[in-house]
Amino acid sequence: MSGIYIHIPFCKQACHYCDFHFRTNLKLKEQMVQAIVQELKLQKNYLPEKTVRTIYFGGGTPSILQSREIGNILEAVYKDYEVAAAPEITLEANPDDLSKTKLNELSTMGINRLSIGIQSFEERFLKLLNRAHGPREALQAVENARSAGFDNLNLDLIYAIPHKDHSLWQKDLDLMMKLRPEHLSAYSLTIEENTALGRWTKKGRFSPADDHFSAEQFEQLMETLSEHGYQQYEISNFCLPEKHSRHNTAYWKDKPYLGIGPGAHSYNGKSRQYNILNNPKYIRTLENGNIPFELETLDEEERLNEYLLTSLRTMWGINLNYLQSEFQDDLLKRKNSYLSKISTEGFIELSNQAITLTKNGRLLADKIACDLFL
Ligand code: SF4
Known part of the structure; x- marks a missing residue:
């Protein structure tokens, strides 16, 4: 089985903890979509196993694209790749992008799994993390997704946020269990050097939670999810029976995949390719008919x-x-x-x-x- 990952390197604003590759300037968005379409064309022979069973739009924030742009990329996949009969097609989305109209459009074009970045249900922690949405929008997005027919949702949460004590973390978990997503990913807040939290920590303006605090919240997470019938099929990932992410599971089982977009990487079982992280250079190189990547042969x-x-x-x-x-x-x-x-x-x-x-x-x-x- 093969999977295609498509990296959309744009976000509305920079979350204070995030060191993924993204830009908040959307000027190159149209050209980026064209470059991604071009890379898909050029990479059509990369995968050793030809049938594509999973497609994953990650980022950045893929939901920042207009439905038409997502449709163009999907069309390029279907044009040059053999896509299996019932593929898993996931789109990462932020709550503030998920209007009813957008969700209906996404569903119509074949997106059948959404991964929504909720992170917390509390306003003050969302502000600390500099998320673009509030708690009400998060709940509304889930409700809208359900009304648009999405029956395979992943919701993301972050724990070990300083000052968010165990009872507040439990409150988030309990609310999450009421929403009963098919899948939940939960990550401990890690402080990366090149982020706002990283800089504040260095200057002594922010104190990350210690390992003990984080471990206790991780145990709370495991207990609550297990009580509600979720399987912890990967350390940070929980799902209802049969609802694991097929795309991510393939990574963990050493299967080949193709990564498209700036900063994406690909693996064919023998080597890894890393696309450059620079958006303008990525676009320019593809306009000239080349793929901008570095190759690493794995021993x-x-x-x-x-x-x-x-x-x-x-x-x-x-x-x-x-x-x-x-x-x-x-x-x-x-x-x-x-x-x-x-x-x-x-x-x-x-x-x-x-x-x-x-x-x-x-x-x-x-x-x-x-x-x-x-
Ligand atoms: S929306 Fe996601 S990718 Fe973008 S800055 Fe926030 S966490 Fe990072």
Whole structure:
């Protein structure tokens, strides 16, 4: 199975925590859409497995595009790629873009999954994060999406926001459970250097929450979602049965994908391509008929370690047969005493087929994966 990721590098305003690639100046939006269409054309032979089963508009803020522009990009995908009969087509959206008219247009053109950036239901924290929407708009967007027929929604939340204590976090979780999205992604607020929060932290004007505070809210998250019948199929991702993101799951299972747009990357099983992050240069290079990317050939060790890192975070865990057949790695033998130790301590579950994390292990996912690296 193959997936296509399309990066839309524009946002209405810069959220204070975000270091993704985006610009708030929309002057190049039309040209960007044309360049994306052009890149789709030029990359039509990239994917080793030809059938495309998932298409994902990410960003930035894809919902900032007009429906006509999203339609042009989708048309380009259908023109040059073999798209499966029932593809998963996701669009990341901000609540303030989701009017009833827009949602009906998106649904008509085949978008069947929305990922809405809610982040918090409280005005003061949305302001701290510099989100462009308020709590009422978030609720309205979900209601509008349901009336437009969307039955596969992901909603995003952020936890470990300083001064947002555990009872306020619980309030967000309870409200979220009333909305009952099919999928929920929740991320701990991390402070990146090149963001407003990063600069304030450096100057001592902002104090991030500590690891203990964050871990407690993560446990609250896991408990609440489990009580309501959600599966934690990846550390930060929860879903109702069968509603996992097919697109993201393919990344975690080492499947190839094609990334289109500035800053997007692609993976064909052997190498990774990174598109340049500069919007004007991206557009200019494509206008001249070339794709502006850098190539990184991955050696077996890098591929193996990446697989360990991503698969361990999922509920399917590290597939030992896959490790053996793809990398000739006998992990049970290579890390025998370490695995027995952390299994006895209750951090992993061990079988002949897979290694999965227990609830306690999920708090240490990345450390455990690094300890298993080649
Ligand atoms: S809308 Fe999303 S991509 Fe844009 S700045 Fe905010 S968090 Fe970042």
